[in-house]
Amino acid sequence: MPKISQKGLHMPASPIRKLTPFADKAKADGKKVYHLNIGQPDIETPEGMLNAIKNIDFKVWAYTPSEGTLSYRKKLVEYYNKLGYNITPDNIIVTTGGSEAITIAMMTCLDQGDEVIIPEPFYANYNGFANQTDIVVKPILSYIDNGFALPPIAEFEKVITEKTKAIIICNPNNPTGYLYSREELEALKALCLKYDLYLFSDEAYREFCYDGRTFVSPMHLDGLDDNVVVMDTVSKRYSACGARLGCLITKNKEIISTGLKFAQARLSPGMVEQIAGEAAVDTPDEYFEAVSKEYTERRDTLVNALNQMDGVYCPNPGGAFYVVAKLPIDNADKFCQWMLESFSHDNQTVMMAPATGFYSSPGAGANEVRMAYVLNNNDLSKAMECLAEGLKQYPGRTL
Structure with missing residues (x-):
């Protein structure tokens, strides 16, 4: 056999x-x-998303552009620029869930055997995605005793080698719920610039911050545009896990042009999902x-x-x-x-x-x-x- x-x-x-x-x-x-x-x-799930699906009227269930429809990407720009990301539709690749955004980012930015540093515990599927893309996860322990705060930058530097190409954070964090502060992100920024590393930011839980705490994205940090890749999804924000709709965002044009080749290889994200996603952006505060x-x-x-x-x-x-x-x-x-x-x-x-x-x-x-x-x-x-x-x-x- x-x-x-x-x-x-x-x-x-x-x-x-x-x-x-x-x-x-x-x-x-x-x-x-x-x-x-x-x-x-x-x-x-927001009523607007569901109504958008119920009111669909097309004769052919066709492919969409590999990067996602322009109308949906324009709506996403409205959402992200309201948050201060200062992007255009050309900075976005629409993906089949946040999972595909992560794998496209890994395949675009990392070669076989390259290393990515991730504070642990981390989203379990990062291990699976790393296995799929033949990259090596270098974990850095965070500890329950201090609520799983970002480990000291010195701990990151201990594991950096010539093979290290990226750091992944999930903020707010899955599985711990820890919310990284601006100070912690500034420290990561300095590290990425020092060693010329990508900073992948998984922002699936952006809307869920409690006790008056503020969410900060690497997209809010000056001087890091070529290093940052945001990976996002509608799954949690709109309680729409079954939509399988996400996106990759970066101001690095080379990542976009290269990532698009991987997006073309899988053809396109779903049409119905993008119609629903477009309506979701108008969900009231x-x-x-x-x-x-x-x-x-x-x-x-x-x-x-x-x-x-x-x-x-x-x-x-x-x-x-x-x-x-x-x-x-x-x-x-x-x-x-x-x-x-x-x-x-x-x-x-x-x-x-x-x-x-x-x-x-x-x-x-x-x-x-x-x-x-x-x-x-x-x-x-x-x-x-x-x-x-x-x-x-x-x-x-x-x-």
């Missing part, structure tokens, strides 16, 4: 989805499963204000409940809709599977993502889990009751 590729064998399984068979079995057995493992919001208020309340429910549990510690995140919590357990992968396979409280249980999959360093995150506060407060409270009881019964409890 022909053999599977080495690339396929080395492709990591998603920590967010790999326990799905156990969740499915729990549901088949009649258990209620609270899904805190995946960032699928239950917030309603009140929508985001209500969503931010809702997520703030959910965050407080989750974080307060976690920190009241014996032996549990969870920092209070400044953005996104995730937390990473440290639990009194021997192994997060075993615990998360046990919660689905062997545990039930009032015929209910909780699905979480083991944090090990959000690290690249072997052994890191062994007693940590990521949870997404994408359920309503009532369900979150019930999920926390289940977790508290599960921690009491788990055979591998360490405290």
